[in-house]
Amino acid sequence: MSTRSLLPTHQRNSSGIIILGPPSSRSILRMKEKYFFFGVIVSFMFFCFIGMIYLPDLKSTQLYNRYIKPADSLGPNLLGLVPPIESHGHNSNNEDNYELAVLPRPRARFDDERRLRKKIEEHFNISQEAVIPIPNLNPKIRSHINLDVSQSSRITNATIDLPDGADPDPDIAKKRDFIKNMTIISWDNYKKYAWGENELRPVSKRGHSSSIFGTSKLGATIVDGMDTLWIMGLKDRFNDGRIWIQENLTLDGVRTEMSVFETIIRFVGGLLTCYAFTKDEMFLRKSVEIAEKMLPAFDTPTGLPYSLIKPDTGSSKNYIWASQSSSILAEVGTLYLEFSFLTSATGDPKYLDKVEKIRSLLDSNSKPYDGLYPLYINPKSGKFGSQHFSVGALGDSFYEYLIKTWLFSNKKDVVALRMYNEAVDAIDKHLVQRTQSGLVYLADMRYGRLEHKMGHLTCFAPGMFSLGAKSSAHDQKRADHFMQLAADIANTCHESYTRTATKIGPETFWFSGDLEAQSGKRTDRYYILRPDVIEGWFYMWRLTKDPKYRQWAWDAAQAIEKSCLAPDGTGYSGITDVDSAKPKYDDVQQSFWLAETLKYLYLIFSNDELISFDQWVFNTEGHPLPIRNLNPAFPETVPQTN
Secondary structure, eight states: OSGGSSOOOOEEEOOOOEEEEOOOSSHHHHHHHOOOOOHHHHHHHHHHHHHHHHHSGGSSHIIIIIIIIGGGGGGGGOGGGGHHHHHHHHOOTSSHHHHHHTSOOOOGGGGHHHHHHHHHHHHHTTOOOOOOOOOTTOHHHHHHHHHHTTHHHHHHSSSSOOOOOOOHHHHHHHHHHHHHHHHHHHHHHHHHHHHSSEEEETTTTTTEOOOOGTOOOOOHHHHHHHHHHTTTOOOOHHHHHHHHHHHHHTTTTTSEEEHHHHIIIIIIIIHHHHHHHHOOHHHHHHHHHHHHHHHHGOOOSSSOOOOOOTTTTTOOEEOOOSGGOOOEEHHHHHHHHHHHHHHHHOOOOOHHHHHHHHHHHHSSSTTTTOOOSSSEEEEOOBOOOOOOSSSTTHHHHHHHOOOOOOOOHSSHHHHHHHHHHHHHHHHHHEEEEEEETTOOOEEEEETTTEEEEEEGGGGGGHHHHHHHHHTTOOOHHHHHHHHHHHHHHHHHHHHHHHHHSSSSOEEEEEEETTTTEEEOOOOOOOOOOOOHEEEEEEHHHHHHHOOOHHHHHHHHHHHHHHBBOOTTSSSSSBOOOTTSSSSSSSOOOHHHHIIIIHHHHHTTSSTTTTOOTEEEOOOTTSSSEEOOOOOTSSOOOOOOOO
């Protein structure tokens, strides 16, 4: 419709000047024009009405009369009595800011607001630890706001003081210091050459990002390594990492695909451990923000999450190579510790609800080989895929979390204990094999046929079996049996190290033909600073005190120092062939090198008080989480789930 048809007609004189005069004989507005304007007015009124419904009812609560109204005399801009986010590098377009738009937070007035907040606390005799209620906001906004309150005081007053853990034996103390120095080399060179990047390329001295993190700079090494720094007493370096996390860590705007599983065990798990150690609620808030970005992946008919997600859009999918576009057992079944702790720390039951639903589905599914779980499961139908079974890659941490969930619950989660016992009995029955020379290993199985190989990843199993045996998960006879099985597998993993030129074990080793705990194909011979063998020895040392495990760990540390330290001493790199006398570097210092490998080495040469098994359970990325009702670091108020 032209503009002219909407206006009254005018007359012009001969010079073209408009003469305002009476309208033409036709109606000023045609009928359809009247309908058009009527529709605009009705629409406007409708949207105004809807907007009024969703406005927060600030004056309908006691908060307004008790706090906000009297506080008007104390200052012009009280921001709902909530302190601003102390971040100078935070993206102004992130999720926090648009959700908290009802409570504007101009950073230029931060000091004034802090002084006003102090006056308010003095005026109303409000404890600095108290969280002032927020009126009628949705739970998501409320949780984000509450997590910001009294941040600085919580850091100084509620920090968990870990024991030093020093061993009185001077030789052991010297070895522990050596491991600590390896950590300092790894961290300092990451900070020098790749600060803020996901990982370090120590040979080429630049940043690196694995595909599991997408292409964004998310500081994976910082988040993954923070608790290791805290355990080792490297507080200055820890504080450097804390500042980076506070000012830079966000998934807002990340449009590339990330691994849901890896993000939760590394980022959420690492942040939650830092929160448990320090009670610094910045870490908890960041863990919530990241977990929220992962939740769209759980929006499937069964609640089983997809493997990959684009945080910016929430779109998710599975790997194209996964059987029938299925989700992976280890990925869907290794979230319980993190999400359970997240629910306890935030009071939001949705995290625990999601992992409870997953576990219930896995538990109720038909399993053709007793308690063995196939590696693939369809997120739409909830049915298992191809009949492939392994305690190594794609399956490992699912089994690990069954026993750890029971321990994490202070031995109250009987479902986890039952599932664990059924699983290890099935593993013992169907997958445990022994060579003619006596080496014990855990084979893979496809459709009833065994594959006589083990992966480096499978060498976590001595820790799982020994933890179950020593924690009364079985009767005494079965406990003795599984303790011996743990020792036998730990020995086989050690053999995979001693039978290579570098004295470092390969990614995969076989038990067929002339091969016994040795790599076959050249593509099996790489080492990427994995922790699993050393992790198994760590548990065996703690639970048996057999000195050979400390010796094996020291031998491995020396071999890694010799073959993996970058030429200029600028960090540690994986190598491409453990059977080569002069292996080539892969030029990647993995984030789990700091999160797990170095941490387990350090703890092997520390006493048992440092991260005691009586109070802590390690997640699958090596991040210790406090045991419910046994550890003062566990949140005091445990909410009830729906």
